[in-house]
Amino acid sequence: MSNEAWEGRRAFISANDAVSYAVRLCRPEVIAAYPITPQTSVVEKLSEFIAGGGMDCQFINVESEHSAMAAVMGAAMMGCRTFTASSSQGLMYMCEMLHYVSGSRFPVVMMNANRTLAAPWNIYGDHRDSLAMRDAGWLQVYVENAQEALDTVLQAYRVAEDAAVRTPAMVCLDGFVLTHTYEIVNIPGQREVDAFLPPYAPGENVLDLANPRSLCISVAPEWQTEFRCQQQAAMEAAKGAIARADGDFAAAFGRRWGGMVEEYRCEDADYVLLGMGSVMGTTRLVVDKLRAEGLKAGLMKIRFFRPFPREEIAALGRRVKGIGVIDRDVSFGNAGALYTEAKAALYSAGGASPHTVNFIAGLSGRDITKEHIETMYRKVMNAAAGGAEREIQFAGLRWEEW
Amino acid sequence: MPKPAVSVFQYPRTATEMPCGPYAKAGVIVETNAGWRISRPVIAAARCVRCQQCWLICPDGAIDRTGESYAVDYNFCKGCGLCARECPAKAITMAKEDGQGE
Ligand code: SF4
Numbered sequence: 226m227s228n229e230a231w232e233g234r235r236a237f238i239s240a241n242d243a244v245s246y247a248v249r250l251c252r253p254e255v256i257a258a259y260p261i262t263p264q265t266s267v268v269e270k271l272s273e274f275i276a277g278g279g280m281d282c283q284f285i286n287v288e289s290e291h292s293a294m295a296a297v298m299g300a301a302m303m304g305c306r307t308f309t310a311s312s313s314q315g316l317m318y319m320c321e322m323l324h325y326v327s328g329s330r331f332p333v334v335m336m337n338a339n340r341t342l343a344a345p346w347n348i349y350g351d352h353r354d355s356l357a358m359r360d361a362g363w364l365q366v367y368v369e370n371a372q373e374a375l376d377t378v379l380q381a382y383r384v385a386e387d388a389a390v391r392t393p394a395m396v397c398l399d400g401f402v403l404t405h406t407y408e409i410v411n412i413p414g415q416r417e418v419d420a421f422l423p424p425y426a427p428g429e430n431v432l433d434l435a436n437p438r439s440l441c442i443s444v445a446p447e448w449q450t451e452f453r454c455q456q457q458a459a460m461e462a463a464k465g466a467i468a469r470a471d472g473d474f475a476a477a478f479g480r481r482w483g484g485m486v487e488e489y490r491c492e493d494a495d496y497v498l499l500g501m502g503s504v505m506g507t508t509r510l511v512v513d514k515l516r517a518e519g520l521k522a523g524l525m526k527i528r529f530f531r532p533f534p535r536e537e538i539a540a541l542g543r544r545v546k547g548i549g550v551i552d553r554d555v556s557f558g559n560a561g562a563l564y565t566e567a568k569a570a571l572y573s574a575g576g577a578s579p580h581t582v583n584f585i586a587g588l589s590g591r592d593i594t595k596e597h598i599e600t601m602y603r604k605v606m607n608a609a610a611g612g613a614e615r616e617i618q619f620a621g622l623r624w625e626e627w
Numbered sequence: 628m629p630k631p632a633v634s635v636f637q638y639p640r641t642a643t644e645m646p647c648g649p650y651a652k653a654g655v656i657v658e659t660n661a662g663w664r665i666s667r668p669v670i671a672a673a674r675c676v677r678c679q680q681c682w683l684i685c686p687d688g689a690i691d692r693t694g695e696s697y698a699v700d701y702n703f704c705k706g707c708g709l710c711a712r713e714c715p716a717k718a719i720t721m722a723k724e725d726g727q728g729e
């Protein structure tokens with residue numbers, strides 16, 4: 226299909242398709258991938274684009290996810306823009322190379338179709354796979370719908386390749402609920418995308434015959450810490466790059482996603498739910514319902530988990546009475562990952578902290594219903610009023626009233 | 628010699644001197660290999676027929692063939708003796724580093 230057939234059009238496509246179109250528009254030079262449900266259709270469509278001649282890109286078929294990440298790292302060493310995608314068990318198998326890519330400061334962009342981890346075996350969505358990769362040194366962004374998925378891929382390249390950032394980025398989509406759901410999506414034109422995302426200008430850590438360098442060198446204890454400090458600084462610098470990318474994107478395409486976080490009806494809110502990904506769409510409806518009843522409800526959608534929006538959460542904490550955190554994961558022996566980090570951010574807010582409750586929900590594709598979310602708000606209100614509430618709760622257990 | 632001279636590695640003194648990602652100029656040697664060598668190859672220029680075998684075989688690329696006669700870069704040579712063993716003209720002998728014979 227020639228570009229003209231879909232460029233600048235509204236199309237009824239899945240979020241996985243939206244990612245494929247976005248990647249095509251970003252003109253990567255090398256893609257390497259291994260299929261895994263529910264990611265497969267992303268790389269399937271990209272390989273069709275390349276086979277059909279619509280995309281000037283090399284697709285490397287590999288025997289595993291570990292090799293996929295190794296292959297795109299090799300291409301990145303040559304200064305290429307690259308892409309790969311994975312999910313769940315595949316992401317686990319990629320783990321070693323995720324660290325290699327981030328530590329080497331190659332701005333690879335990947336899509337992760339969020340799916341739970343075995344055992345028990347299950348192919349449906351939750352955030353346990355990407356959150357297990359929290360410390361792999363990648364930017365992590367979670368999206369709510371297909372349009373945001375497309376737009377975020379474009380922004381991810383901008384942020385990852387920013388000279389002050391040079392850090393790989395993982396765009397996370399909820400498995401099935403997003404990846405396989407069809408929505409109306411605006412596909413931007415190639416010319417506009419080219420203007421927003423100039424060709425990749427790599428730094429000095431590339432292979433160059435005229436200027437030979439050793440890449441991925443061993444680094445002794447005497448200066449390993451300095452490299453880590455640099456990675457941390459790059460993540461902090463990403464916060465500014467994310468805001469700039471969002472602003473420039475809004476100017477170019479007329480859509481704005483909020484950068485690090487998006488607040489919905491938080492201006493005068495007393496009770497706020499935090500969460501990531503598609504569940505935020507349902508939560509908006511519940512906020513509207515509670516607002517209609519006169520309750521001051523709001524939500525904060527955490528888009529970027531890395532870098533973490535410490536400042537935004539601390540600022541929210543200074544003005545609300547109660548905060549609930551929806552986690553589609555649990556770190557056994559403590560709490561949900563988002564809750565743990567949000568609570569730490571609130572601690573550094575200074576002054577009185579709001580009451581907090583953690584809701585473990587939506588594991589392995591379990592629906593999070595509007596009723597569940599309304600119950601969460603009521604539990605947060607109860608906690609804020611001094612009522613007895615367990616701090617960490619599994620939402621909607623079969624043997625509990627919710 | 629074909630290799631760069633041994634240079635002293637200087638750790639970055641400021642954050643701005645840090646490379647972005649762990650990379651370095653290639654072909655830099657910061658320490659000589661001589662520490663573990665117990666014998667060194669010595670080329671008898673008069674016997675050498677310039678067949679290039681030693682230059683091809685040396686695992687460390689320590690043989691220099693650019694000069695008037697073939698020479699060994701002792702900063703890189705690890706003393707494995709492959710060159711002496713393979714030299715068809717028997718032009719290379721291994722001399723003990725402590726001077727106690729061959
Ligand atoms: S002894 Fe070994 S390392 Fe030294 S020059 Fe001969 S082959 Fe090369």
Ligand code: SF4
Nearest residue numbers: 675676678679681714
């Ligand atoms: S192998 Fe022997 S003869 Fe051949 S170049 Fe080397 S020293 Fe000379």
